[in-house]
Each structure stands twice: as structure tokens, then as C-alpha cells.
Amino acid sequence: xxxxxxxxxxxxxxxxxxxxxxxxxxxxxxxxxxxxxxxxxxxxxxxxxxxxxxxxxxxxxxxxxxxxxxxxxxxxxxxxxxxxxxxxxxxxxxxxxxxxxxxxxxxxxxxxxxxxxxxxxxxxxxxxxxxxxxxxxxxxxxxxxxxxxxxxxxxxxxxxxxxxxxxxxxxxxxxxxxxxxxxxxxxxxxxxxxxxxxxxxxxxxxxxxxxxxxxxxxxxxxxxxxxxxxxxxxxxxxxxxxxxxxxxxxxxxxxxxxxxxxxxxxxxxxxxxxxxxxxxxxxxxxxxxxxxxxxxxxxxxxxxxxxxxxxxxxxxxxxxxxxxxxxxxxxxxxxxxxxxxxxxxxxxxxxxxxxxxxxxxxxxxxxxxxxxxxxxxxxxxxxxxxxxxxxxxxxxxxxxxxxxxxxxxxxxxxxxxxxxxxxxxxxxxxxxxxxxxxxxxxxxxxxxxxxxxxxxxxxxxxxxxxxxxxxxxxxxxxxxxxxxxxxxxxxxxxxxxxxxxxxxxxxxxxxxxxxxxxxxxxxxxxxxxxxxxxxxxxxxxxxxxxxxxxxxxxxxxxxxxxxxxxxxxxxxxxxxxxxxxxxxxxxxxxxxxxxxxxxxxxxxxxxxxxxxxxxxxxxxxxxxxxxxxxxxxxxxxxxxxxxxxxxxxxxxxxxxxxxxxxxxxxxxxxxxxxxxxxxxxxxxxxxxxxxxxxxxxxxxxxxxxxxxxxxxxxxxxxxxxxxxxxxxxxxxxxxxxxxxxxxxxxxxxxxxxxxxxxxxxxxxxxxxxxxxxxxxxxxxxxxxxxxxxxxxxxxxxxxxxxxxxxxxxxxxxxxxxxxxxxxxxxxxxxxxxxxxxxxxxxxxxxxxxxxxxxxxxxxxxxxxxxxxxx
RNA sequence: GCCCGGGUGGCGGAAUUGGUAUACGCAUCGGACUUAAAAUCCGUGACCUGCAAAGGUGUGUGGGUUCGAGUCCCACCCCGGGCACCA
Numbered sequence: 001x002x003x004x005x006x007x008x009x010x011x012x013x014x015x016x017x018x019x020x021x022x023x024x025x026x027x028x029x030x031x032x033x034x035x036x037x038x039x040x041x042x043x044x045x046x047x048x049x050x051x052x053x054x055x056x057x058x059x060x061x062x063x064x065x066x067x068x069x070x071x072x073x074x075x076x077x078x079x080x081x082x083x084x085x086x087x088x089x090x091x092x093x094x095x096x097x098x099x100x101x102x103x104x105x106x107x108x109x110x111x112x113x114x115x116x117x118x119x120x121x122x123x124x125x126x127x128x129x130x131x132x133x134x135x136x137x138x139x140x141x142x143x144x145x146x147x148x149x150x151x152x153x154x155x156x157x158x159x160x161x162x163x164x165x166x167x168x169x170x171x172x173x174x175x176x177x178x179x180x181x182x183x184x185x186x187x188x189x190x191x192x193x194x195x196x197x198x199x200x201x202x203x204x205x206x207x208x209x210x211x212x213x214x215x216x217x218x219x220x221x222x223x224x225x226x227x228x229x230x231x232x233x234x235x236x237x238x239x240x241x242x243x244x245x246x247x248x249x250x251x252x253x254x255x256x257x258x259x260x261x262x263x264x265x266x267x268x269x270x271x272x273x274x275x276x277x278x279x280x281x282x283x284x285x286x287x288x289x290x291x292x293x294x295x296x297x298x299x300x301x302x303x304x305x306x307x308x309x310x311x312x313x314x315x316x317x318x319x320x321x322x323x324x325x326x327x328x329x330x331x332x333x334x335x336x337x338x339x340x341x342x343x344x345x346x347x348x349x350x351x352x353x354x355x356x357x358x359x360x361x362x363x364x365x366x367x368x369x370x371x372x373x374x375x376x377x378x379x380x381x382x383x384x385x386x387x388x389x390x391x392x393x394x395x396x397x398x399x400x401x402x403x404x405x406x407x408x409x410x411x412x413x414x415x416x417x418x419x420x421x422x423x424x425x426x427x428x429x430x431x432x433x434x435x436x437x438x439x440x441x442x443x444x445x446x447x448x449x450x451x452x453x454x455x456x457x458x459x460x461x462x463x464x465x466x467x468x469x470x471x472x473x474x475x476x477x478x479x480x481x482x483x484x485x486x487x488x489x490x491x492x493x494x495x496x497x498x499x500x501x502x503x504x505x506x507x508x509x510x511x512x513x514x515x516x517x518x519x520x521x522x523x524x525x526x527x528x529x530x531x532x533x534x535x536x537x538x539x540x541x542x543x544x545x546x547x548x549x550x551x552x553x554x555x556x557x558x559x560x561x562x563x564x565x566x567x568x569x570x571x572x573x574x575x576x577x578x579x580x581x582x583x584x585x586x587x588x589x590x591x592x593x594x595x596x597x598x599x600x601x602x603x604x605x606x607x608x609x610x611x612x613x614x615x616x617x618x619x620x621x622x623x624x625x626x627x628x629x630x631x632x633x634x635x636x637x638x639x640x641x642x643x644x645x646x647x648x649x650x651x652x653x654x655x656x657x658x659x660x661x662x663x664x665x666x667x668x669x670x671x672x673x674x675x676x677x678x679x680x681x682x683x684x685x686x687x688x689x690x691x692x693x694x695x696x697x698x699x700x701x702x703x704x705x706x707x708x709x710x711x712x713x714x715x716x717x718x719x720x721x722x723x724x725x726x727x728x729x730x731x732x733x734x735x736x737x738x739x740x741x742x743x744x745x746x747x748x749x750x751x752x753x754x755x756x757x758x759x760x761x762x763x764x765x766x767x768x769x770x771x772x773x774x775x776x777x778x779x780x781x782x783x784x785x786x787x788x789x790x791x792x793x794x795x796x797x798x799x800x801x802x803x804x805x806x807x808x809x810x811x812x813x814x815x816x817x818x819x820x821x822x823x824x825x826x827x828x829x830x831x832x833x834x835x836x837x838x839x840x841x842x843x844x845x846x847x848x849x850x851x852x853x854x855x856x857x858x859x860x861x862x863x864x865x866x867x868x869x870x
Numbered sequence: 871g872c873c874c875g876g877g878u879g880g881c882g883g884a885a886u887u888g889g890u891a892u893a894c895g896c897a898u899c900g901g902a903c904u905u906a907a908a909a910u911c912c913g914u915g916a917c918c919u920g921c922a923a924a925g926g927u928g929u930g931u932g933g934g935u936u937c938g939a940g941u942c943c944c945a946c947c948c949c950g951g952g953c954a955c956c957a
Contacts, residue, residue: 227874231952234873239956260957273957315955338955345956352957358871359955431956595951669895671883675875676950680882686895689910696910741884744894751894754911813890818938820890844924858937864889868937 011784015703017695019659023777027126035793036076036131038087041584047084048585049076050567050624052593052601053093053560056117058102061124063633063641063667063679064594066651070664071630071673071737072592073130077773078734080131081797087585088131089567091138092118096556100443104504110443114141124652128660129776136570140445140559145566147495148576149558150448152608154488155615157449158469161207164477164486167436169510171199177506178440197302201510202477204438204447204552208607212236212430214621215606224627225674228598235599237431242415243347244424246272246324249332251283256324256335259346259429262353263418264410266328267399268374269351270364272335273317276300277343284335286321293318293337300339315340315363326351327423328400328414338363346429354386361386374399375407435604437555442504442513444553448489448496450525450532451477456545457485460527468527479548487547493530515551523547560601561608564588564623576617587620595629602627628737631675633667638678649679661775662688668739668774690747691778694771697753698764698782705786713758720804722749723763727800730770739774746771761786766798814839815866816848832859839865 012018012025030036051072054065076088094114103110118139125132138145156162170179174194178201189196208215216236219229241261248254256272274281276297285293296318317338326333340359341350354364354371364371371385378393389407396402402410411426418424438447452460454476461470468490475486489496499520507516515521523532524539525547532547533540562576568585569577602624609623634640635647642648654663666687670677700706715723726749733742749767753759765788772779772792783792807828812835814822822844826835836857839845845867852869859865 227952230874234953237956241957258957262957340955340957342956350957357957359957362955429956598952669882675883677882680896683882683896690895692909740882741894744884747894811890815889815938818889818936823890856937858889860889864938866889866937 011781013703015699015701017692017699017778019661019777020656022781023127023129023655023660026777026780027129029780030131030793031126031134034135035791036080036086036088036133037135038089038133039085041580042085044083044085046087046585046589047076047079048087048588048590049079050564050588050591051090052591052597053091053563054121055093055096055098055556056114056121057098058113058117058120060120061128061651063649063651064630066128066663067633067667067673068592068594068630069125069128069130070667071628071739072590073128073132073776074664074668074734074739074773075590075737076131077776077793078731078797080793081769081773081795083796087136087567088133089136089138089570090125090130090132090134091136091563091567092121092140093556093560093563094118094139094141095444095554095559097441097443100441100504103443104506107503110504111141127655128651128664131776136567138563138566138570140563141443143495143497144573146445146559148566149445149554149562150489150494150496151491151576152562152612153445153554153558154448154491154494155617156206156608156611157475157486157488158471159611159615160471160473161210161611162437162471163205163207163475165203165205166200167203167205168198168200169203169436169440170196171201171510172196175506176508176510178510199510201440202552203436204550206435206437206607208435208604209430209432211607211610212238212432213428214610215432215603218606218610218622221622221625222627223625225595225629228595228602228627228629231598232603235432235603237429239429239431241427241429242411242418242424243427244327244351244418246327246351248284248335249323249325251322254280254283255423256280256349257347258349258351259427260351262356262407263414263424264396264399264402264405264407265353265356265374266326266351266414267396267402268353268355268372269326269328269333270331270354270370270372271333271352272324272349273338273341273352273363274320274335274349275341275343276337276339278337278348281320281337284320284322289319289321293320296337303339315359315366317363317367319367327418327421328402334369336363336367344433345431356386356388358386358388372398435607437558438552439555440510440512440551441553442498442501444555445558446496446498446514446553447550448494449486449550450489450523450547451479451484451550452487452525452545452547454483454485457487460487460545464527484548486550487525487527489530490528512551512553514549514553521549521551523549557601557604561605562612564591564605565612565618582619587623587625589626591624591627592630593627594632598629628674630673631671631677633670634676634678636679636681641679649681654684658684658688659691659777661778662691665691665743665774669743671740673737673739687743690750691775693750693754694778695782697750697759698768698786708756708758709761709764709786710758711761713760715760715763716756719749719752719756719759719763721807722752723766724800724804725749727766727770727798728805731797731800734773743774746774768792769795769798810862812838812862813864814842814845815864816845817868818866821845821848828862830861832857832865835859835865836867839867 012021014021049072051068076086080086099110099113103113140146172179172189172194175189175192179189179196216233216238219232239261241259242263243257243259244263245255245257248256281297315338317336320335320337322335323332324335352360354360354369355373356375373385374397375387375389375394376397377383378395394407396405396410402413415426457474476483499517501513501517504513507513519534522535524535524544525532526544565577569581572578605623609618610621612618613621635645637647639645639647651663662684666684669687698706726745729745730742733739765783765786768779768783780792809825810828811823812826813820822842824838824842826838840849849867849869854867854869856868
């Protein structure tokens with residue numbers, strides 16, 4: 001708070017609690033005094049607090065945002081009072097589809113739309129009184145920002161973590177555009193409800209699977225909600241098993257490789273299945289079966305994922321006509337094609353063990369394939385098939401020389417045997433797929449890549465050795481039937497900016513609108529400098545080569561994968577952040593955002609971060625060590641807020657009617673922060689009344705400090721004790737994110753103050769400090785009017801006195817046979833005998849003891865005395 | 871189907887290691903102030919029996935452990951979230 005000293009923090013002069021006057025007044029005061037500017041590299045301990053990156057949509061701020069930002073703002077203000085140098089930044093994840101779609105519709109430039117949306121968002125944010133350091137704002141669409149997004153992407157590219165592949169994407173013929181997964185609902189476009197289809201297109205893919213093991217193992221280090229860690233673990237989906245290659249009858253050079261987690265059941269494998277997309281489908285198909293196989297493969301290809309998974313409960317398949325040899329039994333077993341085997345997992349082929357797998361059992365039943373049992377309970381209990389044991393005490397049966405072994409023993413023996421035969425090994429599979437990292441859109445970061453011919457690439461690679469890092473294996477693709485190689489731009493040529501375009505209309509071919517901008521697209525290119533001129537002009541000379549820019553753009557995830565690093569040093573032109581800033585600030589101490597990002601954003605960002613760690617750019621191998629998910633605010637009806645339901649509460653209206661302090665306080669009072677909570681517009685009256693009451697206790701009718709507040713008063717013991725309890729409870733509750741109960745405690749305190757005839761100024765000021773993180777405007781106003789020093793934003797958090805919390809008397813509960821029969825104030829250190837005597841004399845307790853023999857006495861000091869009779 | 875999270879008054883919710891269930895707030899009803907209203911303040915506030923004092927029953931359902939269970943154990947029901955032919 002280096003700049004806050006000079007501002008004259010005068011209060012307003014209103015007599016009533018006029019929040020419409022008070023709140024803008026203080027918001028302006030904080031802005032002018034730069035009250036929340038984080039100091040770079042200060043001596044104080046740092047605290048880095050981060051909200052999930054907002055997308056500045058045209059719809060503006062909703063209550064969910066307010067909840068999120070109130071949680072972190074309260075923590076930020078509290079940590080500042082605790083003496084931390086707090087970094088509490090905000091910025092804009094501003095590339096993305098809604099803005100582009102809006103721009104297409106209105107014919108306006110997405111950059112203009114984005115700027116307006118950000119202005120609205122920022123103004124709304126300020127109106128709820130958040131203490132962000134706005135001097136560190138970042139914006140993903142700013143070339144000074146995405147220069148580093150492109151730089152990081154180049155590091156991935158150069159390390160061989162980015163490649164190009166033809167991958168199916170959603171294509172909508174009616175809209176003439178490619179759609180994102182979330183724009184496709186039940187096989188129809190979200191906009192216009194047109195049918196969509198799968199169409200293969202050239203895509204950039206990031207090799208996140210190379211980090212699968214570390215992404216899974218390092219979850220253990222993170223202080224995250226367990227449910228989120230479990231979700232990521234399930235998404236990564238590590239699975240230990242075996243690979244086995246089966247010989248194929250009539251195809252001597254080929255083997256069919258499968259993955260199984262239960263190699264011990266191989267004696268029960270009576271057929272095999274390959275996915276319709278498997279590379280050997282054609283080779284395996286006999287002439288007699290060809291027509292049937294081709295029809296099946298074609299049908300499978302035209303099915304959407306939805307049809308193949310959720311809708312396809314029935315098993316389907318077709319026999320190839322070819323057999324494989326089960327390496328355990330030597331038996332010939334048929335090879336089928338069926339779409340219940342996924343091409344994208346494992347090897348795209350399985351050995352089917354129908355007796356011990358539900359899916360295989362169903363399939364075998366439908367096509368009358370044998371179902372021999374090879375696993376049985378150790379105690380010989382008969383079982384019905386399919387018998388899918390999950391680690392019970394079982395043994396192999398009818399399994400040759402493995403008969404009698406446990407599955408674990410059998411796996412070891414079979415893995416070793418197949419390894420010796422050079423046909424198998426123990427192995428690990430992941431569900432995690434590589435990350436499709438391109439969009440056929442305009443409003444995203446361009447890839448800093450130029451596609452050039454193979455011969456040019458070889459020449460550049462030779463000439464630039466050392467200065468331009470190329471991936472170990474060139475990334476290539478086919479453009480107009482020719483092989484092209486991906487050449488990265490030199491760092492000096494970053495950022496690669498988006499060209500100005502007249503129209504954002506889709507091209508109609510599925511390619512990005514960038515593909516239509518020939519001047520930008522087709523260039524003469526100088527590899528050493530990254531300089532270019534349109535190919536319509538003459539080639540500038542030697543060393544210039546013909547190139548074509550990449551027309552895909554990056555997905556919205558790109559900018560949000562590393563923004564938390566840019567806040568540390570947002571203006572740095574030489575690096576994404578300086579090593580000093582990275583060292584001082586480190587990673588966020590607390591990251592707050594919705595659970596809807598549990599997998600994608602949080603996994604992608606971890607991946608990029610680990611790559612940056614491996615490069616030595618960042619000092620830690622995990623970005624977000626402590627994570628908290630706020631719950632969703634539901635509509636009044638308990639349903640998710642949505643325009644179509646008409647149950648949306650608008651924060652602007654709430655602020656107008658009650659003020660930002662009331663809104664903040666009420667959102668926090670609603671219930672546990674992590675819980676889903678319905679919005680109840682009636683309940684807000686309660687917290688508003690609380691703030692009114694605070695005002696009335698501090699300010700008299702004429703607007704000057706209330707006469708009951710004085711520097712000379714000695715507080716009533718009750719008020720004094722409650723103050724210290726409140727300081728203690730609120731501090732603890734903020735640290736543990738249990739804000740709702742700290743508000744209850746503050747209400748209890750104010751109720752006590754109200755009953756006291758007089759209260760000391762020191763007590764009232766200490767309370768205002770405790771209230772300040774939650775309701776900063778009214779707290780600043782009252783602090784200032786009561787003459788609090790120094791400025792409230794620089795005052796240190798009040799200290800509670802533990803001595804004031806221990807009372808000499810406590811209420812001891814008397815129970816007879818475990819039932820509450822009475823209680824009495826007693827000295828804290830009362831003995832059992834003395835307590836028993838009191839209980840015996842207690843008018844409510846005594847009748848229950850009358851004429852009964854005491855069997856047992858349980859005495860818990862300071863809590864209960866339980867007398868067990870008869 | 872599998873994996874999580876959760877069921878407490880009319881409502882949102884509170885309750886260290888098992889130790890007074892319903893704090894705080896909303897709504898309700900009654901009272902004070904007022905010509906009246908608003909605002910404010912005081913009180914009421916689970917169910918059954920009872921004039922009362924008091925007693926009994928109560929934290930989704932049914933069992934169990936314990937002197938004592940919202941809290942621990944077993945079985946089940948309902949709601950919410952995630953994953954879903956991953957071999």
C-alpha cells in the first residue's frame with residue numbers, strides 16, 4: 001500500500017446509512033489512493049490470491065461472479081490487515097466464440113466488442129467494491145499478452161509436444177462452419193438446431209499424454225477438494241495391464257496386439273474384437289465377409305459418438321472370416337469387428353473373455369460364441385456367469401498349467417512367458433487422450449507457424465542450425481496434395497497478429513476466416529527474421545521462401561493456461577515474467593473458482609506449467625497448490641439460474657436497492673461457501689438490517705458519532721468478552737473459509753452492543769476492522785467518522801486476548817441416564833463430588849434420583865455430569 | 871451401472887475429539903412506541919399429552935455400538951454432481 005499515505009480519507013456527511021452515496025465515495029477514494037496496489041518484491045511476506053479467469057461476456061456480471069469475487073476480496077482485505085503483501089489481480093480471458101459469433105452477427109470487429117464488454121465488466125466489478133490491483137490487468141487478446149502465449153506454444157512445438165493430425169470435428173453444413181463440442185447438443189447445432197456431422201480436418205494436437213503419469217502422481221501434492229482430484233485421476237485413467245500379440249491364421253507377417261488388465265483370464269478368451277477403425281480390418285477380412293464388413297465399418301463411421309455410446313446399448317458386430325491363435329491354449333478363435341471396442345483406447349483390439357466380462361458376455365450370447373469359465377471362488381462356491389471378480393479370493397480353473405493360481409500369480413507367470421516369447425509385456429494404459437488444440441476460427445491466437453516445402457525446410461534447418469530450434473521430427477501435413485513442413489517463427493517475430501478482415505463470416509469450407517485472407521496467408525518469408533511480404537508482390541530476393549501461414553487459431557484454453565504467471569510481472573517485454581518476480585510471488589496461495597473447471601482448465605494449466613518447469617521457466621512443478629470451489633447460487637426456485645426459467649437475480653438491481661456491502665454480506669451469509677444455495681430475496685433484508693443497526697450504533701441522528709460511544713467508557717464484561725470472541729472467530733473463520741458463521745458472530749456482537757448503554761470507541765473501532773473485509777464501504781465510513789487511525793486499509797488486524805475468553809464459571813449439564821434434566825453455573829474447576837452434590841440438590845434433577853441406586857457416574861469436566869441409576 | 875457429496879423447524883442454515891439439537895437470519899404470531907402506518911424495540915417460535923408444573927417423542931428410514939449418537943458402524947430410501955462399452 002505504498003501509495004495510500006497521501007489520500008485524505010474523509011467520510012461523507014450523510015446522516016442516514018446512505019449506501020448510494022457512501023459506496024461510490026469510497027470506491028473512488030481507494031482508486032485515487034492506489035490503496036490495493038501490490039508492491040513488487042517487498043520485505044513483507046507475500047500472499048497471492050487468484051480468481052479463475054473471467055470471460056467478459058456481453059451479459060455482464062452475474063451473482064455467481066459476485067460470490068466468487070466476494071470470497072477472494074474478503075480474504076485479500078483480511079490478509080492485508082494481517083500484514084501480507086497481497087497480490088490480488090484480475091484480467092480478461094477475452095478470445096472466444098460468443099464474442100466472435102456476436103461480431104459475425106452484427107458486423108462489428110470482435111476487438112471492439114471485447115473492449116466494450118471488458119469496460120462493462122470492470123465497472124460492475126468496481127461497483128461491488130473489490131480490492132483488485134487493476135494496474136496489473138491482463139487481457140488475452142492484447143498482442144503484448146498473446147506474444148507470450150505464442151512463445152509458450154513454440155516451446156511445446158520445439159520439444160515435440162505439438163503435432164498435426166487429421167481429426168474429426170463437428171461440421172454443420174447449414175451454418176457452413178465448424179462447431180465446438182459445447183455448441184453441439186444432441187446432434188444438433190446449439191444455434192439454429194441444424195444437424196451436424198463428423199468431418200476430418202487438419203488439427204493441431206498437444207501431446208498431454210506424455211505427461212499423464214506426472215499429472216496423476218502429482219495430484220497427491222495438491223491441497224484441492226478430494227472430489228476434484230478424484231475427477232482428474234479418473235479422467236487420466238491409469239490402468240495397469242498387459243499387451244499380448246496374437247498370431248493370425250493366414251497372415252504370417254502380422255500379429256494382432258491387444259491390451260488387457262486381466263491377462264490371467266486368457267485361457268477363457270474365445271474370440272477377439274477389433275474396432276471398426278483398426279488398421280488391420282481390411283487385411284483380416286476374407287472375400288466372403290468383405291461386403292458385410294465394409295457395410296458395418298461404413299455404418300460405424302457415420303455414427304456420432306452419442307449413437308455409438310449412449311444410445312447403443314445393444315451389441316453389434318460382424319465376423320471378419322479370419323481366426324487368431326490364442327497363445328495360451330493354442331486354439332483358433334474368430335476375429336470379429338464391433339464398435340464396442342474403441343479405436344482410441346489401448347491398441348483398438350481386445351481378447352474377449354465372455355465368462356468374466358459383462359460386455360463380452362453380452363456379445364457372445366448374441367452371436368453364440370463359447371463362454372468357458374476360467375475363474376472361480378477359492379472356496380468352490382458356484383457362481384453365475386458373467387463372473388467379474390473384483391479382487392476377491394479366487395483361483396484359475398481350466399487354465400492349463402496356471403490352474404489353481406491366483407490372478408496375480410497367473411499374471412506374473414504369463415507376462416514373463418509372453419515376454420520370453422517376444423509377444424507381450426506388462427504395460428500401462430491411460431484414458432487421457434492428446435489434446436485437440438486448434439479451432440477453425442478468427443478470434444483466437446494465430447499459430448506462429450509457416451508451412452513451407454520439404455526442400456525449403458531442409459535448407460532452413462541446415463542454415464539456421466542453432467539459432468532456430470526445430471522439433472526432433474519435422475511436423476508435416478498435406479496441403480493441396482503436397483507435403484509441407486511446419487516452420488516456427490523466430491521469437492523476434494512474435495507476436496504474430498491477426499490480420500484485419502472485413503468479414504468474419506465463415507468461409508463455408510470449414511476453414512478459419514483467415515484462410516480467405518490471401519494477402520496474409522500466402523507469403524514470401526525470410527526464416528531468419530520472420531519477415532514477410534504478400535506473395536502477390538515480387539519475391540524480395542535470396543533467402544526468401546514461399547510460405548503459407550497456419551489458418552487455425554488456438555482455443556480459448558491457451559490464454560488461460562498461464563495467465564497466473566503474467567500477473568507477477570504484467571508489463572515485462574523480455575520474458576513472460578522476470579525470474580525475480582517468479583521467485584518472490586511464486587504460485588497462488590489460494591485459487592478460487594467453480595468446480596465446472598475441475599478437469600479441463602485445471603488439467604491443461606497443470607500440463608503447460610509442468611512443461612515450463614521442465615524448461616526452467618517456472619520454479620515449481622505445480623501451478624495451483626491450494627484450490628477452493630465456491631458453490632453455485634441457484635434461483636429462488638432452487639433451480640439453476642437461467643434466462644429461460646426467468647429466475648435470474650440481477651446484481652445491479654440488488655446493489656441499487658441495498659448496496660454492495662449488503663450484497664456481499666448476504667452472499668456470504670447464505671450458507672457454506674462450497675454449497676449450492678438458493679437465492680432468497682427476502683433473506684437479504686436481514687443482513688441489510690444488520691448493517692443499518694451497525695450504523696445506528698455508531699452514528700447519532702445528527703450524523704455525528706453516537707453519544708453512547710466514548711473513549712472513557714469501560715465496556716460491560718459481556719461486550720468485552722464478545723468482542724474478543726468475535727475477533728477470534730472471524731479470524732479463524734476467514735482462514736478456513738467459513739464466512740457464514742463469522743457473520744453470525746458479528747450479529748451476536750452487535751446485538752450485545754445494542755443492549756449496552758455505552759460502549760468504548762476502541763471496542764467499536766476493533767469491531768469495524770473485523771467487519772471491514774466483508775462490508776468495506778460502511779466499515780471505512782464509520783471508521784473514519786469515529787476517528788479511527790490510521791487509514792482502515794492500513795490498520796493491522798485487532799488482536800484478541802485469550803485471557804478474556806476464559807470464564808471462571810461454566811454451565812454444567814446434569815443428566816440422568818443420559819437425559820438432560822437440568823444445568824447450573826458452576827466454577828470451571830468443580831470436582832465430581834461437588835458437582836454430584838449440586839445435582840442431588842437440584843430441584844429438577846433430584847426427583848429423577850429419588851429412591852434409586854446410583855450405578856455409575858460419568859463426569860466430563862466443563863461439560864456434563866451423567867448419573868446412571870438402577 | 872460405477873465414483874463422490876448431501877438429507878437437521880415453515881425456509882436458509884448452526885452444532886471442537888460423540889457431551890444442552892435447532893446458534894444467527896428469514897417468515898409467522900403477540901406486545902410496546904405511533905392518530906395511523908413504516909421503521910425500531912421486546913417477546914413467541916419442532917411435535918404429542920397437560921390448565922400448569924412437567925413428561926414423552928424428535929436431525930431421511932430401519933437396526934447396532936455407547937452412560938450418552940445429528941456426529942461412529944451396518945443395511946436401505948431420496949436428492950445433487952461427475953463418469954459411463956476405457957477391455
